[in-house]
Amino acid sequence: MTVAVEFIVNQLKQVLLEEQVSTNETVRQLHGKDESHHALSLPDIVVFPRSTADVSAILKIAHVERVPVVPFGVGSSLEGNAIPIAHGISIDFSEMNAILEIRPDDLLVKVQPGVTRSQLNKELKKHGLQFTVDPGADATLGGMAATNASGTTAVRYGVMRDQVRDLEVVLSDGSVIHTGNLAAKSSSGYHLNGLFVGSEGTLGCFTELTLQVYGIPEFVTAGRAIFGTVADAVSAVTALLQAGIAIGRVELVDEDSIQQANIYNETAFAEKPTLFLEFHGNEAGMQEDIAFTEAIFEDFNCLSVEFEQDNAARNKLWEARHSLAYAYIHAYPGKKLMSTDVCVPISKLAETISYAREQLDIAELAGGIVGHVGDGNFHALLMLNPNDPQEQAKADHFNEQIVQYALLRGGTCTGEHGVGIGKMKYQSTEHGAALAAMKSIKTALDPYNIMNPGKIFT
Template sequence: MHDGERPWLTELRALFPNDRVSTNPTVLEQHSHDESYHPPHFPDAVVFPESTEEVARLLRFANARRIPVIPFGVGSSLEGHVVPVRGGISLDLTRMNRILDVRPADFLVHVEAGMTRTALNRALARHGLFFSVDPGADATLGGMAATNASGTTAVRYGVMRDQVRGMTVVLADGRVIRLGGPYVKSSSGYDLKQLFLGSEGTLGVITSLWLRVFGLPEAAYAARATFPSVRQAVEAAHAMLRYGLALARVELVDRTSIRQMNAMKGTTYPEADTLFLEFHGSPAALEADLPAAEAIARDGGGTAFEIEREKEARDRLWEARHHLAYAYLHAHPGKKQLVTDVCVPLSVLADGIELARRELEARGLEGGVLGHIGDGNFHTIVMIDADDPADVARAEGLHEALVRYALSVGGTATGEHGVGLGKLKYQAEEHGEALSLMQAIKRLLDPAGILNPGKKIPLPPDESTG
């Protein structure tokens, strides 16, 4: 529940036009949560800036009064990143959604942080270009940079960190800094932009980005390969990668998830552990790669290999894959989802996925396993009753078991979703002494602790705004 207006709201409204500051209960509720199971918390106000200068004005105001500020895109995160756990101001960047510059010859685009990736790709298509990072959700590009988002195409094109050439960031005290720019490489100074990529709004607010883009592939074909087990599917995928096939996507969807997918989307895919594949290149090259991929799949125990050359069929396949989390939610009304996100070395990926399946069954939890197995990142979707502490504890026990496994084999607690609230307690174990340096950086850039407090890096309670 929202506990009423703060005294500083009158001053805040004087800084922005009337439609830029909202305390409407519906708007506050929309900004109280993301798509995770973490409990919502209402902000005191939502501010809608339309320029970097307005973001700077807001941060100067909030920093002087020690008011928490939580950057917000579309709320599609899965770890509680945008939940205002200490109230304050939710800073909604969606009105900053313009393309500032397109440079086809440089394979670069300059965008504001509130633009979504699908809107960008619609605009880029007329130039024969596309932005590669595809996390599934139609997230804002600023949010994707703030979490170092990844997704289905990372195996070929890389993650968000690989695409950002430069950025504009507003610091907690309102200073505006510009890092990097429209060039490929530099050895000048420290590469501070890497510090803000993946910082989840705890060090500064990203307001614009120079992004690397790619030429649209001459051809794109998709395929589905089914297997008797997840281990066989994983091993076949790695064999395809070793062979050097033109793979742009290598996704595992387990048999339980295929069942949910069919039920929601009306597809008729065989209920078996399945690889969803996509190949980018020239038609001649892909026609040579597809038989090789099928041979590898069948040699590895694959039971079927179906090719989709037509765009409509490919789009249907990837829409089903991207909507899988919603398929689980649709099948379990009233429940929420905990989604694990460990990333491990490829050599032990199959062991981790088998562990996830055993943990689901042993704990009596409903869910499935899927992942970007070309880069060792896999997810376990777990459906939980967020109002049942025992159910939440079982799910969090599974989560912990997978994180402990990942850390024991040299992996990480989060490959792409970020830390947020959900993985905060694992940071000391994963980073050791390096965590103290991260805490020192947080104190340096945000001494008042106003930027997305309670997220990303654990701090003593007296070092965060109250």
């Protein structure tokens, strides 16, 4: 421990308990990475706050001493978002994991940032309620708000930003603000909720979140639709959305990915481009939507559609979809996952996915394509040897090709994973002159650049 680090540790121990401050090598290792291929970088110190007051006290010290601070949930981010590249303090929110209030009448819940998605849903189920945002990983809600996470259900219920009514945020100087209120809508003052969601820890630390929840739908039906080509599958979804069918989920899984899923889950799904679907609603309306969907799919050469209302079969289906990243990781021991994340206007999705598949084949990279196709968002999942710089360079080039292709069509370099480290180089092309406006907001709220420095902006 250097003298400088010891100086900060001593100050932190004035405001926190001994056990809340760690410089242990193993603990620091755990906070130096996420689930991505991005390089390890250790924090000097890891702290475990138990209250908003703790977080405020930590930031006051960091502010005065100009020490970098990075909030940390469970480390499930995919672009190095939580990696402390400038070292300093990693704030681990695992001890702030209380569900503070459930208001069934208002369809609202108030939680601490360390609560995970599955923890919340387990509790909500007792009230017939659900939290809808589902990025696959069992991320913390604080982390999901920080990256504006979404996933399979965004096509129906919206993304993380759409669920946030209020955040309690500790700013870089330790002051505490609320970004919203409990009403369903407001035109009062600037929309800080929206600004802080997706700011990836660069503007402040979330210490409480008030989130919208939904009743568990009366009827849910899941199904699989198999197509001859990815292009047909995507075009079918586009037609479905244009017809205004209120689909609950619609996920594309390509041939390669179905293969991996079959191996990993010991399933026997047909190894063809497949849409995993879910419908929610009242029984009569849902049946009509399903019939209409089947008719539309027929127009796009759908080979077969199968629905299952049975809970176990439905869970197995979504298990297969959700475990895909792990299936790839399992199939390529020693390799690390890299995922692209562009999102394009829905009319450009089919051509963008075709382009991605072509470039993947040309580059001879192993991987598959899966996507939240109802939103125009897809991922190419690549498995890379971290010790092979040539493979890494090929993957970087591929990622860049996809991003440029998407940006030229009015899309974005990241639909849901956030900028982190991996998408910084595209910010200027994507945002142009707006990037200067973003930076001026960052400077206004964090003048000493201590909040997750080196992320989003250079």
